[in-house]
Amino acid sequence: MTDVRAADDRAAVIEAGALAAVERLLAAGTPYSGLSMQRIADEAGVARSTLYLYFREKNALLIRLSSGLKDGSYQLMSSWSPDGPDALDRLSDTIRDVIAYYRRRRHLLRATLESADRDPEMGRIWADELDPFQELCRHWIRTAQAQGRTAADVDPVTASQVIVIGGFRVIAQQAVAGDPDRDATVAHELAANQWYGAFRRPA
Known part of the structure; x- marks a missing residue:
């Protein structure tokens, strides 16, 4: 033993x-x-x-590291709630925190994205890492629909894909190569698009 x-x-x-x-x-x-x-x-x-x-192989090492990378950003995003009068402002602040989180780890994020672009297996694994974010987003949208707070014609699955996959690309670009002074602006615009486009879309 x-x-x-x-x-x-x-x-x-x-x-x-x-x-x-x-x-x-x-x-x-x-x-x-x-x-x-x-x-x-x-x-x-x-x-x-x-x-x-x-x-x-070296991708096995990167997969382990990138899994931890996503865990941190998921913890930040899952701490946000769409409830309350200041929800949009808090969403903007949360996205700004996620950008800052990834910027501190941009060397790892850059390597992960590089590998995902070149290696189909790594690309699939990285895409799978986004699934919990999409599941969380679907929950927020369906809850808002049940409460009558967003339009019934919002498709939770498609909207979540747009929010998560599209939003991550914007966040990653800003974290890796963007001007930190623009973090708040990028976060605000991304939050507003998500909020009015899905979470509180007018009927």
């Missing part, structure tokens, strides 16, 4: 070290396309053969 626990502890240390190594290299400006398993192993201080025991 002690041997098994020791092996598990060693695996956890190696995996954490490899993930941290990738993030350090990306943060230092290394493009994702320029990363190799050998370079990651060197940065993590392990043999390449050891690294392959835990991650079959």
Whole structure:
């Protein structure tokens, strides 16, 4: 039992070290396309053969890191509620916080988007990561419809796709390459489009 626990502890240390190594290299400006398993192993201080025991390719490392990236933004978005007279202002503030969150991690976001564009499997995995956001959005729209607060002809599924997929592209562009001084403006316009386009569309 002690041997098994020791092996598990060693695996956890190696995996954490490899993930941290990738993030350090990306943060230092290394493009994702320029990363190799050998370079990651060197940065993590392990043999390449050891690294392959835990991650079959560098995308496996990026998938783990990008999953954590989405968790943080989901926590921010799910804290918002469409109820209350200041809901639109709070939505704008929340989107601005999400932009800032991604900007602090733009090296990881840039690598994830680069990989998703080039690798169909990574693209599918990244798209799946957006599903919880769409589910949350559908819930908000259906609740608003049941309460008579938005038009009955809003299609929750399609509207959620537009809000989440389209909104994420705007947020990602602003976080990776936009002027931070424009964060509030971008967030306000995005929030207003979502609010009046779906959450409170006139009947």
